[in-house]
Amino acid sequence: MIPLSWYLFVAAGLFSIGLYGVLARKNAVAILMSVEFMLNAVNINLVAFWRYQTPESMNGQVFAAMVFAVAAAEVAVGLALVISIYRRRKTVSANEINLMKW
Amino acid sequence: MFGNITSSMLLAILPEIALLVLITVIFIADLVLHGKQNSNLAGITAVGIAAIFVLTLIYARPGETDELVWGGMLRHDWLAFVFKLLFLASGFITTLFTIGWESVWRKGEFYVLLLTSLLGMTLMAASADLIMLFLAIETTSIPLYVMAGFMTNNDKSTESGFKYLLFGAMTTAVMLYGLSLLYGLAGTSNIYAMAESIAARAIPSPVLVGTLLLILLGFGFKVALVPLHFWAPDVYEGAPTPVTAFLSTASKAAGFAVLARVMIAAFPSILADWQTIIAIAAALSMIVGNVVALTQTNIKRLLAYSSIAHAGYALLGIAAASELGVLSVVYYFLVYAVTNLAAFGVVIIVYHTTGSDEISDYAGLSRRSPMLALAMLLAFLSLAGVPPLGGFIAKVLAFAAAVDAGFVWLAVLGVLNSIVGLYYYLIVLKVVYLFPPKDEKAIPTRRSHGIALATSVLLVLLLGVVLAPWYDWAAASAASLF
Numbered sequence: 001m002i003p004l005s006w007y008l009f010v011a012a013g014l015f016s017i018g019l020y021g022v023l024a025r026k027n028a029v030a031i032l033m034s035v036e037f038m039l040n041a042v043n044i045n046l047v048a049f050w051r052y053q054t055p056e057s058m059n060g061q062v063f064a065a066m067v068f069a070v071a072a073a074e075v076a077v078g079l080a081l082v083i084s085i086y087r088r089r090k091t092v093s094a095n096e097i098n099l100m101k102w
Numbered sequence: 103m104f105g106n107i108t109s110s111m112l113l114a115i116l117p118e119i120a121l122l123v124l125i126t127v128i129f130i131a132d133l134v135l136h137g138k139q140n141s142n143l144a145g146i147t148a149v150g151i152a153a154i155f156v157l158t159l160i161y162a163r164p165g166e167t168d169e170l171v172w173g174g175m176l177r178h179d180w181l182a183f184v185f186k187l188l189f190l191a192s193g194f195i196t197t198l199f200t201i202g203w204e205s206v207w208r209k210g211e212f213y214v215l216l217l218t219s220l221l222g223m224t225l226m227a228a229s230a231d232l233i234m235l236f237l238a239i240e241t242t243s244i245p246l247y248v249m250a251g252f253m254t255n256n257d258k259s260t261e262s263g264f265k266y267l268l269f270g271a272m273t274t275a276v277m278l279y280g281l282s283l284l285y286g287l288a289g290t291s292n293i294y295a296m297a298e299s300i301a302a303r304a305i306p307s308p309v310l311v312g313t314l315l316l317i318l319l320g321f322g323f324k325v326a327l328v329p330l331h332f333w334a335p336d337v338y339e340g341a342p343t344p345v346t347a348f349l350s351t352a353s354k355a356a357g358f359a360v361l362a363r364v365m366i367a368a369f370p371s372i373l374a375d376w377q378t379i380i381a382i383a384a385a386l387s388m389i390v391g392n393v394v395a396l397t398q399t400n401i402k403r404l405l406a407y408s409s410i411a412h413a414g415y416a417l418l419g420i421a422a423a424s425e426l427g428v429l430s431v432v433y434y435f436l437v438y439a440v441t442n443l444a445a446f447g448v449v450i451i452v453y454h455t456t457g458s459d460e461i462s463d464y465a466g467l468s469r470r471s472p473m474l475a476l477a478m479l480l481a482f483l484s485l486a487g488v489p490p491l492g493g494f495i496a497k498v499l500a501f502a503a504a505v506d507a508g509f510v511w512l513a514v515l516g517v518l519n520s521i522v523g524l525y526y527y528l529i530v531l532k533v534v535y536l537f538p539p540k541d542e543k544a545i546p547t548r549r550s551h552g553i554a555l556a557t558s559v560l561l562v563l564l565l566g567v568v569l570a571p572w573y574d575w576a577a578a579s580a581a582s583l584f
Contacts, residue, residue, distance in 0.1 A: 019276070022272050031268055038278075054289055060291075063232065063236075067236070070236070073240070077247055078268075078271060081247065081263045081264050084263070085260045100258060100262075100340055
């Protein structure tokens with residue numbers, strides 16, 4: 001059987017890619033996509049930990065199900081906010097949305 | 103796992119059930135009411151929250167022993183009870199302040215979002231399981247993102263919602279990664295089974311500290327601690343002011359309830375490490391919040407930085423990790439919530455007449471509306487920590503907890519920062535009382551705003567003068583964690 005650590009490495013890699021995307025990309029939609037990467041890394045972690053450690057209790061599975069349900073809600077709200085800002089500014093670049101600072 | 107549903111289990115989630123009923127009522131009312139009648143929505147919400155407050159106070163009081171209910175998802179204890187009452191009170195006052203706010207009130211969905219967020223906070227205060235905790239935090243945050251960006255015809259409001267969402271989604275994802283690692287390390291998702299399980303598995307402390315840092319990133323964002331504070335001034339400035347008031351009081355208090363519970367219950371094995379981390383965050387928050395507040399010209403931004411500094415003071419109690427520490431946190435938030443609501447209340451009322459949030463436009467407020475100026479005086483002096491107002495007692499307790507736990511340097515830093523704080527609060531009061539008004543016209547106050555402001559100012563005084571009942575509540579909450 002594939003050892004647990006392999007799953008954790010994949011998840012850590014995916015998480016890092018997502019984190020890099022969040023920090024480096026300027027486009028709001030791309031940032032939301034990168035957040036999805038990070039959340040998927042979380043799900044891999046959760047399901048792997050559940051399967052290898054406590055398969056008799058359902059906690060890990062429930063947790064993972066909650067994570068993607070909430071992630072969907074968050075992205076729905078996120079895209080709505082992106083649309084509302086696009087309508088006024090005609091841009092979704094995080095760099096140009098800087099009316100307020102300091 | 104669940105067995106039979108007993109009445110005590112239902113009583114434990116009485117406020118949540120009642121809030122859900124109220125949300126449904128608002129949905130239906132929004133459907134039925136038309137045109138001008140829609141202005142009743144705020145009234146229905148306010149009366150509903152008040153009723154839930156009374157119901158909770160009478161029926162949902164926890165018993166002698168703290169019990170885990172609903173399969174270990176929630177804990178029915180005094181900490182949860184006191185914080186739930188605090189959220190409901192802030193929700194009530196916030197709702198009254200939304201009345202008359204263009205493009206926000208008369209909208210059923212706004213009040214549904216407000217109540218949903220309130221529902222999430224009540225669950226946050228009681229969560230005893232990582233799954234429930236995550237769900238509760240998101241139930242609180244997602245409606246708040248929308249509320250911050252609710253005025254879609256306003257550039258600042260949309261930007262505020264947008265920034266809040268991006269930073270929120272990012273930090274939540276990092277926090278969640280930490281939670282997933284914690285679940286893996288402990289092999290359980292229950293916060294109260296965690297400490298034992300971590301000790302039994304002999305998890306090396308550097309791994310645990312790393313995981314904790316990831317989790318703290320999410321909590322720190324929620325309560326706006328330095329270095330995760332950068333979103334707060336922008337979001338506070340852009341959001342509709344009633345939403346800002348709600349964000350800076352209830353949402354912050356909810357974050358602290360979670361912080362106190364999780365840190366103390368789940369991480370006793372790395373106590374010294376997390377105490378140091380929290381102490382550093384507290385010191386940075388106090389310094390950055392107060393120093394940057396000195397240069398602000400917009401009252402909402404000033405209050406945003408002041409709220410960052412206040413999170414720093416309250417954090418002293420968490421860093422102490424003692425019963426007195428948790429007591430001081432609870433007391434701090436009882437005081438801070440009503441005080442900040444009063445301060446934002448004045449900002450809201452003044453904005454309705456002047457249409458400006460600039461501090462210079464507060465010149466001569468004492469002549470335009472003496473009562474409003476008096477309310478502002480009391481609120482700001484309480485924020486500064488002047489006796490006999492609530493803020494003084496709260497600060498004394500926080501500093502006492504820090505000294506008691508051996509963080510003397512932190513208490514000294516806190517006192518020094520309070521002096522800086524007093525300076526910029528007094529500058530605003532100088533503008534209000536001594537500068538001549540640009541415009542002699544009186545500032546009218548709506549009755550609903552008057553009631554809300556009077557309630558909060560009265561509570562600020564009560565919390566400073568009549569100590570016993572509040573102190574007992576805070577002490578009972580602290581005792582329920584140890």
